Amino acid sequence: GAVVSQHPSRVICKSGTSVKIECRSLDFQATTMFWYRQFPKKSLMLMATSNEGSKATYEQGVEKDKFLINHASLTLSTLTVTSAHPEDSSFYICSAREGGGLDQPQHFGDGTRLSIL
Amino acid sequence: QKEVEQDPGPLSVPEGAIVSLNCTYSNSAFQYFMWYRQYSRKGPELLMYTYSSGNKEDGRFTAQVDKSSKYISLFIRDSQPSDSATYLCAMSRGGKLIFGQGTELSVKP
Numbered sequence: 001g002a003v004v005s006q007h008p009s010r011v012i013c014k015s016g017t018s019v020k021i022e023c024r025s026l027d028f029q030a031t032t033m034f035w036y037r038q039f040p041k042k043s044l045m046l047m048a049t050s051n052e053g054s055k056a057t058y059e060q061g062v063e064k065d066k067f068l069i070n071h072a073s074l075t076l077s078t079l080t081v082t083s084a085h086p087e088d089s090s091f092y093i094c095s096a097r098e099g100g101g102l103d104q105p106q107h108f109g110d111g112t113r114l115s116i117l
Numbered sequence: 118q119k120e121v122e123q124d125p126g127p128l129s130v131p132e133g134a135i136v137s138l139n140c141t142y143s144n145s146a147f148q149y150f151m152w153y154r155q156y157s158r159k160g161p162e163l164l165m166y167t168y169s170s171g172n173k174e175d176g177r178f179t180a181q182v183d184k185s186s187k188y189i190s191l192f193i194r195d196s197q198p199s200d201s202a203t204y205l206c207a208m209s210r211g212g213k214l215i216f217g218q219g220t221e222l223s224v225k226p
């Protein structure tokens with residue numbers, strides 16, 4: 001159980017393109033989902049917390065107009081990287097929290113490797 | 118000082134060895150502790166989830182929490198080449214996970 005699906009797994013696109021990444025919880029409902037960014041050989045950096053039916057909460061230093069998050073249902077959150085540039089190239093990973101408690105474990109998708117040319 | 122400290126390794130062991138992975142933390146408010154395994158180019162996979170001090174065992178894996186010392190460990194018995202991955206400790210605070218840097222483990226046949 002507790003499967004999170006992330007799509008696409010790999011994106012290569014030109015500078016200035018907007019890219020949408022989907023995160024779905026397949027066998028549980030997730031009121032809260034999270035978006036992370038990971039650089040090579042580094043740990044995960046939380047970008048934003050996505051709550052179903054409300055606005056996302058962004059971490060300090062993350063541009064909310066650059067990284068648009070929508071959490072329209074209990075099983076789907078999307079991250080749109082708007083007008084992407086080479087410095088946005090990274091590994092983006094989503095997670096979904098199982099259950100209602102704040103400290104319930106998070107289950108992760110397999111990430112999206114974004115390359116901006 | 119980082120809230121969660123983890124030796125990044127790399128750690129290389131022969132197949133069959135017992136592996137010990139550790140994290141220390143500075144915030145005594147942490148109450149929930151997790152270990153994740155991450156294979157290259159994949160997302161982290163939850164291995165262990167613990168709350169109180171003490172040991173929790175699941176197959177070849179044992180998680181140990183010592184809140185008095187602010188120290189957590191993950192032991193892997195009879196390590197296999199398929200255990201080669203990066204292991205991340207994580208702690209929960211206010212619904213957010215605080216990760217260690219991750220330890221890169223290589224198990225040699």
